[in-house]
Amino acid sequence: MTIPSSITLDHRPSAAQRRRPDGGVGRPQADELDAAIASVHGRAARVLTGDRPTGELHLGHYFGTLRNRVALQDAGAELIIVIADYQVITDRDGVGPLRERVLGLVADYLACGVDPTKSTIFAHSAVAALHQLMLPFLSLVSDAELRRNPTVKEELAQSSRPLSGLLLTYPVHQAADILFCGTDLVPVGGDQVPHLELARTIARRFNDRYGEVFTEPRALLSPTPRLLGTDGHKMSKSRGNTIPLGASDDETLASVRRAATDSERYITYAPLRRPGVSSLLDLAAACEGSDPRLIAEEIGNGGAAALKQRTAEGINELLRPLRTRRADLIADPGQLSAVLRVGAGAARLTADERLATVRTVMQMDY
Ligand code: TRP
Numbered sequence: 001m002t003i004p005s006s007i008t009l010d011h012r013p014s015a016a017q018r019r020r021p022d023g024g025v026g027r028p029q030a031d032e033l034d035a036a037i038a039s040v041h042g043r044a045a046r047v048l049t050g051d052r053p054t055g056e057l058h059l060g061h062y063f064g065t066l067r068n069r070v071a072l073q074d075a076g077a078e079l080i081i082v083i084a085d086y087q088v089i090t091d092r093d094g095v096g097p098l099r100e101r102v103l104g105l106v107a108d109y110l111a112c113g114v115d116p117t118k119s120t121i122f123a124h125s126a127v128a129a130l131h132q133l134m135l136p137f138l139s140l141v142s143d144a145e146l147r148r149n150p151t152v153k154e155e156l157a158q159s160s161r162p163l164s165g166l167l168l169t170y171p172v173h174q175a176a177d178i179l180f181c182g183t184d185l186v187p188v189g190g191d192q193v194p195h196l197e198l199a200r201t202i203a204r205r206f207n208d209r210y211g212e213v214f215t216e217p218r219a220l221l222s223p224t225p226r227l228l229g230t231d232g233h234k235m236s237k238s239r240g241n242t243i244p245l246g247a248s249d250d251e252t253l254a255s256v257r258r259a260a261t262d263s264e265r266y267i268t269y270a271p272l273r274r275p276g277v278s279s280l281l282d283l284a285a286a287c288e289g290s291d292p293r294l295i296a297e298e299i300g301n302g303g304a305a306a307l308k309q310r311t312a313e314g315i316n317e318l319l320r321p322l323r324t325r326r327a328d329l330i331a332d333p334g335q336l337s338a339v340l341r342v343g344a345g346a347a348r349l350t351a352d353e354r355l356a357t358v359r360t361v362m363q364m365d366y
Contacts, residue, residue, distance in 0.1 A: 050082035058242035122343035287314035
């Protein structure tokens with residue numbers, strides 16, 4: 001049997017989930033989850049994903065990957081989250097308010113339901129052995145392969161700096177993040193798929209050359225449409241068009257109100273002809289766990305003002321409990337640092353072991 005290189009979780013609630021008080025919003029169907037995490041070796045899968053601490057996590061992250069992470073953890077997968085602090089300097093000179101951002105990420109994870117007693121959260125800079133894996137990995141890829149990586153190209157185009165060695169090679173570094181712990185599944189947004197393909201290639205080439213050491217991980221995609229930001233472009237921190245998880249109700253309403261719509265009063269769902277209106281409908285539907293066409297019908301003549309009101313309410317409703325938990329967590333940075341220290345300890349053990357195996361198969365165990 002050939003194993004596909006990616007699998008997709010469907011977040012439309014099942015009939016049973018819709019009957020629950022929260023309408024099953026944001027949870028993939030239980031049978032799909034079981035299939036996803038058991039399909040690897042007949043044991044619970046090891047799931048790894050990560051974020052670069054360049055700003056606040058936002059709704060795009062929530063729908064693209066955060067809720068998948070929590071659903072996987074709750075279904076019994078072993079969840080590992082890497083905070084990719086070295087990735088911050090791929091396309092910029094300074095690290096910015098790094099400590100605050102890293103602790104903010106930890107608070108976001110915990111507020112979303114990541115349980116640090118079950119899952120591992122660590123910053124990759126704290127795990128030296130992980131970085132050493134990058135050396136043999138670099139020998140397995142050509143510069144042409146790296147230069148055609150779409151994310152590298154995009155980041156280079158957006159940056160005013162010349163291509164740095166780290167930007168060019170960071171997908172290889174990310175392969176070390178992914179491969180060091182025998183990851184089976186990587187829940188990511190579509191933009192990360194080329195990185196995952198590279199990690200698979202590196203695992204395969206290493207195994208061919210030195211013997212079976214690395215597992216080829218698969219992408220776990222979630223079919224939520226690429227949510228557009230409030231300016232109609234892809235939601236991204238660098239564009240300033242996001243709705244941060246930690247924003248207040250009023251800030252959320254204000255940014256949704258700024259979203260561009262069009263001059264047609266009657267609300268319809270037509271992604272190509274009416275991207276602004278349809279993107280808000282997608283957002284509202286994702287938050288409510290319902291269908292954008294249905295919401296469009298319900299709003300109809302209410303026009304853009306009603307659509308924005310409904311979208312902001314959907315977001316605020318979904319995020320309210322999370323925001324309350326996040327505020328409590330942020331008030332206790334010592335506890336957030338402790339989560340990272342424990343996570344780094346666990347990651348170090350795994351990385352040291354993997355590096356020892358690598359050195360052995362490369363005959364470097366003198
Ligand atoms: N490159 C990812 C991003 O920018 C973050 C990341 C780093 C990551 N290491 C990872 C994602 C490993 C998945 C797996 O969002």
